[in-house]
Amino acid sequence: MLPSSQLDPLSDVLRSVRLRGSVFFHVSCRDQWAAFAPPSSMVAPAVMPGAEHVIEYHLFAKGEGWVKLDGEPPLRLRQGDIVMLPHGDAHTISSEPGLAPAEEGDWLFRMRDAPKPIPITYRGTMFEPGSRLPAGDASTVIVCGFIACDLRPFNPLIAALPRLLHLPAEGVGAWVAPMLEHAVSESGDRRAGTAALLERVSEMVFVDGARRYLDTLPQEAQGWLGALRDRQVGRAIALMHADPSAAWTLENLGQRVNLSRSALHERFVALTGLAPMQYLANWRMQCGARLLREGGSSVAAVALDVGYESEASFARAFKRATGLPPAAWRRAQLQPAAQATA
Known part of the structure; x- marks a missing residue:
């Protein structure tokens, strides 16, 4: 059976979507300067081959600058600040707004195999x-x-985050900047275990940023993160995450969170855009994907673990969600990254 989530849906999602990161650039600037970062979907084959989605972040270890996204005002960044681009938007980073970025060509793909960090x-x-x-x-x-x-x-997390997530230095954990700089130094020394260190630090930075963003949301915020803040809808989500194989119905969920069926449905849809049972079906698919990828269980056993009475019904639902039957999807996950991308 699936492990207990301890009523922490954010941790559930963070564990299940395979966070992984390790690529670092060490950027030194002087005078007036500007750099353009294309959408992460364009650079993913060079920086994270085989990745379905890539998030970029920048730590201003020294000095100040600005970041600009299309359709958004420029944002000033100071020493110690971190900025994340959860949706992978193209953006410009510069010493001041309005500067034309330097011409960079295809250097990233030419240097994709160079030791990291790339200066x-x-x-x-x-x-x-x-x-x-x-x-x-x-x-x-x-x-x-x-x-x-x-x-x-x-x-559900990525869609719930803003296009640009700014973590000011005074709000970032005191460990973040030293850990990132230490990770870059370690990678430069090419010591044993460096790759694992880089992965863990990047993941910790993202998790810390998501948690801090959740903490700053107003009580009336909508979206999935807003739903987690709602006392009753958040409780309903936590219950489904804690035991996705249970025979949940709108009625017994409502009883557990002290809402009528209609009130729970209405509030759940207003916050998440999904009906409770549709959310449950989606979460069961994510749990099933994790079990298929990480374990040696048969498809039939996975189907039972996530609340389906038959392998056939699970397989049909899984194919609708991913485009592949469960067995074929698992084989694709085990292929080398280059083949999986193709």
Whole structure:
């Protein structure tokens, strides 16, 4: 059976969508400078091959700058700030708003196999991959990382996060900046265990950011994270996560959270955009995907573990959610990243 979630749906989702990250760039800047980052879907084959979705983040380890997304006002970033792009939007980072980014060409794909972190220098309109300014010469130093995750069968977190997630230095855990800089230093030394360290630090940064964003939401916030903050809808979600194989109905969920069937349905849909039973079906698919990927259980056993009475009914629902039957989906997950992408 699936392990207990201890009534923590956010942790459930974070565990199930396979967070993984390790790619770092160490960016040194001086004078006026500007860099353009294309959508993460375009750079994913170079930085995280085989990833379904890639999130980019930047830590301003020294100095200040600005980040700009299309349709959004520029945001000033100060030393110690972290900015994340949960949806993978293209963006510009610069010493001041309105500067034209340096021409970069296809360097990222040419250097995809270079040891990490890859040093990068921006000096005025000059762009020099593979070069690092002496620490005293750089007016700004930025550590850039990437985090991959799954979107299918069901990842409600990414859609619930903003296009740009700003974590000011005063709100970031005191351990974050030193850990990131230590990870970059370790990767430069190419010591044993470095890859695992980079992965864990990137994941911790994202988890910390998601938690802090959840903590700042107003009580009336909508979306999946807003639903977790709602006393009754959040409780209903937690119950379904804690035991997805249970024979949940709208009636017994309502009884557990002290709402009528109609009131629970109405509030659940208003916050999440899904009916409670549709949410349950989606979560069962995500749990099933995790069991298929991580364990050696048969498809029939997985079907029972996530609340389906027959392998056939589970297989039909899983194919609707992922485009593949369960056995074929599991084989695809086990293939090398390049084959999985193709």
